[in-house]
Amino acid sequence: MGFLDALLGGGRKLKAPAPDRLFAMTTAQVTLELQLGLTHRSRAGIVFQPLATADFEAILKETNELLHGSASDTGTTVESADDEFGYRWIVLDDPDFEDLVVAINTISSQLQAGGYGDRLLAAVFAFEKDGKGIYFIYNFKRGSYYPFVPVGDQRRDTEHELRLIAQIGAELPIESELERRLPLWKIPL
Amino acid sequence: MATTRTSFGRDYGLQTRMLLTMFLLGLLYVGFVGALFYAGASAVIMVVVIGGLMLSQLFLSDKLALRAMGAHEVSPEEAPGLHAMIERLCIQADLPKPKVAVADTEVPNAFAMGRSKKSAVVCATTGLMRSLEPAELEGVIAHELAHVKNRDVMIMTFASFFASIAAMMAQFAFFFGAGDDDSPAGIVVFLVSILVYAISFLLMLALSRYREFSADRGAALTTGRPSALASALVKVSGAIERAPQRDLRAAGEMNAFFIVPTSVKSGVRTLFSTHPPMEQRIARLQDLETQLQRGA
Numbered sequence: 001m002g003f004l005d006a007l008l009g010g011g012r013k014l015k016a017p018a019p020d021r022l023f024a025m026t027t028a029q030v031t032l033e034l035q036l037g038l039t040h041r042s043r044a045g046i047v048f049q050p051l052a053t054a055d056f057e058a059i060l061k062e063t064n065e066l067l068h069g070s071a072s073d074t075g076t077t078v079e080s081a082d083d084e085f086g087y088r089w090i091v092l093d094d095p096d097f098e099d100l101v102v103a104i105n106t107i108s109s110q111l112q113a114g115g116y117g118d119r120l121l122a123a124v125f126a127f128e129k130d131g132k133g134i135y136f137i138y139n140f141k142r143g144s145y146y147p148f149v150p151v152g153d154q155r156r157d158t159e160h161e162l163r164l165i166a167q168i169g170a171e172l173p174i175e176s177e178l179e180r181r182l183p184l185w186k187i188p189l
Numbered sequence: 190m191a192t193t194r195t196s197f198g199r200d201y202g203l204q205t206r207m208l209l210t211m212f213l214l215g216l217l218y219v220g221f222v223g224a225l226f227y228a229g230a231s232a233v234i235m236v237v238v239i240g241g242l243m244l245s246q247l248f249l250s251d252k253l254a255l256r257a258m259g260a261h262e263v264s265p266e267e268a269p270g271l272h273a274m275i276e277r278l279c280i281q282a283d284l285p286k287p288k289v290a291v292a293d294t295e296v297p298n299a300f301a302m303g304r305s306k307k308s309a310v311v312c313a314t315t316g317l318m319r320s321l322e323p324a325e326l327e328g329v330i331a332h333e334l335a336h337v338k339n340r341d342v343m344i345m346t347f348a349s350f351f352a353s354i355a356a357m358m359a360q361f362a363f364f365f366g367a368g369d370d371d372s373p374a375g376i377v378v379f380l381v382s383i384l385v386y387a388i389s390f391l392l393m394l395a396l397s398r399y400r401e402f403s404a405d406r407g408a409a410l411t412t413g414r415p416s417a418l419a420s421a422l423v424k425v426s427g428a429i430e431r432a433p434q435r436d437l438r439a440a441g442e443m444n445a446f447f448i449v450p451t452s453v454k455s456g457v458r459t460l461f462s463t464h465p466p467m468e469q470r471i472a473r474l475q476d477l478e479t480q481l482q483r484g485a
Contacts, residue, residue, distance in 0.1 A: 049281070049413045055484035085277060086324055115484075119413055121280055141283050154265050154272075179285040179307070182276040185269070 018143025021173045022105055025125060025136065025145065028171040029097050032127060036167055038134060041126040043093050043189045044100040046107050049119045050088040059114040063107055067092075070106075074099040081188065087121060089188055100125070108140060126189035134164070135187055136172075144175040148183055156183055216386065223382065236354070243350045247343070251302040251310055258300075260292035260312045267291075271318065274327055275311065275334075282334050282411045287311045297321070297425045301333035302342055309337040321421050328408055328418030329425075335407025341400050348396055352389035397463045405470055406477065415477040419470075426467045 032038040050056065067078045067090075076094040083089060092103045104123045111120060123138040135148040147164040149157040161181070165174050175181050255261070265272040272289055279286050287301070287309035297317040303309035311333045318326060336342070409415035464470075 051413050051481065053482050053484065055482075084323075085274060086327070087277065118281075118410065121277060139280060141280070154269050177285065180279075182280055182286060183273075184277075185273050 018141060020105070021143040022108070022123065022138055023101060024172050025138070026098055026101050028168055029125075031168060031171055036129075036164075038127040038129050040097050040100075041128055041133075041189065042095045042097075042100075043091065043126045044104055044124065045089050045091045045126075045187070045189050046104050046123045047083075047087050047089050047121045047184070048111065048116075049086070049121065050082070051116070051119065055114070056116060056119075059110060059116065063110040066106060066110065067103060070103075074103075076100070076103050078103075083186065083188070091188060122184060124184065124187055124189060126187070133187075133189075134160075135184070135189070137184060139175060139180070142175060142180065143173060145172045146175040146181040148181075148187075150183070150185065150187075154185065216383075223379070239350065239354065243346055247304045247346050251304075251308070254300070254302050255290055255310065255312065258292045258312065258314075259294065260290040262288055262290045262310070271313065271330075274323075275330060278327065278331050278334055278411055282331070282338055282407075284334060284338055287334070287337060291315060291318075299329050299333050301336045303337065304343050304346075305340070306337055311337070317425070320424060322417075324412075324414055324417040325421035325424065327412055328414060328421050331408035331411040332404050332418060334411065335404040336400070338407060339400065339403055341404070344400070345393070345397060348393050352386065352393055394463055398465045401464050402470065402473060405474060409474060409477045413481070415474040415481065419474040419478075422467055422471055422474075 029040060033040070050060070064078070064080075067076070070076070071078065074094060074096065076092055076099050078090060078092055080088060080090045090107055092100055094100050094103070108117075108120055108123065111117060117140065120140040122140065125136045125138075127134045127136065133150065135150075136145050137148050138145050147161045147168075149160045149164075151157050168174075263271070268289065268291060271291070275289055276286060285306055287303065287306075288311070290310050290312035292298075292312055292314045294314045295316040296314060297320050299311070299313045299317055301309060301311045311330065313326070313330065317329065321329065405415075405418060408418050412418070
């Protein structure tokens with residue numbers, strides 16, 4: 001946000017969603033699996049603020065029909081649930097990782113096309129290594145990924161996250177600012 | 190001078206005291222500068238002195254305000270819900286995460302401080318967290334984050350800086366303007382600088398009110414729920430106003446004999462307020478909700 005925006009009270013518009021860098025995950029996943037031994041959990045989720053308006057609900061319904069329509073080909077299962085913070089998760093389940101990324105992109109493009117790109121919080125891809133959950137979070141507004149390794153309640157393994165960034169940074173657009181690698185607790189994946 | 194940015198300034202007793210303090214503080218600056226001026230200091234030195242005062246205010250105000258409110262910073266382990274809520278709002282508003290503080294008081298209120306996005310602190314009272322629904326609390330916190338995003342602390346400090354400069358200029362101009370014929374310019378200079386200062390003070394308050402509207406709008410944009418913020422405003426203003434009214438019941442019966450009718454009184458109140466009237470804020474939030482319901 002520029003100086004003039006700040007001077008004039010700014011805050012009129014949220015930052016537009018970054019051009020789509022979501023798909024970088026498709027190739028990065030291969031490296032994660034083959035070189036780092038991270039297996040994906042066949043699950044990915046997208047989380048957003050649901051609006052209580054007819055227009056928004058119509059778009060959600062349309063998106064759902066779209067997802068269920070393609071599910072007959074891809075075998076992706078779709079669930080949706082609201083969390084304790086009032087955000088809605090659409091959780092996708094598919095052993096084919098590429099289908100997961102495509103489905104996430106379908107949802108985000110639908111919302112963006114309807115003018116609701118601002119409402120997107122994040123997309124999350126779930127991995128694991130030795131039974132430990134490892135998540136990659138995609139921030140739509142910044143078009144960047146960062147790893148999130150929760151250990152127990154309200155604690156994260158920052159060392160592990162930094163190591164992952166060093167290992168995969170060449171293939172994924174990584175969030176450059178440390179203070180913007182914000183945690184997402186209680187990920188339902 | 191307005192370095193703390195409270196969302197819900199309907200506590201009139203406190204507000205009046207704050208206002209008076211701000212005004213006197215500014216007057217002190219002007220008086221101080223005037224004294225320097227008559228002692229023969231140059232304009233450059235005076236600008237430096239005012240600038241120094243403002244800078245120290247900018248750098249110390251967050252610590253002072255936290256202490257004044259009896260607030261302390263809380264870790265994610267101490268307040269996991271609040272932290273998680275702020276983290277999500279920061280992603281939505283595209284902000285780095287501020288420090289999170291909690292003040293242990295029943296009065297529902299929240300404020301944001303800090304001269305930059307990175308040094309920002311957002312503080313909520315325990316009363317606020319207890320009395321609001323999660324979506325309402327989210328709206329209030331988003332309002333505070335909008336202040337951080339709009340750099341309101343910085344803007345208001347600079348605005349007051351220029352108010353002081355303006356008053357100083359008035360003194361300066363009159364000294365040279367009236368200096369020729371050796372008239373008793375002192376008193377005129379004094380009066381004019383007070384006048385200039387008083388006007389700039391009112392303008393500053395207007396600016397502050399405008400920025401409250403901006404922050405409300407910013408909050409609605411981040412959460413997508415303008416009505417939740419509106420409902421929080423209703424609850425909080427009610428809670429703040431109810432307490433003092435009980436003490437004033439006796440005086441309330443004398444209302445009919447007051448010289449200034451209520452409507453004019455509220456007009457004056459508006460002029461001297463750092464916050465716009467609650468009804469106006471709610472009406473604007475209602476407009477946003479209507480826009481939202483019509484579809485993007």
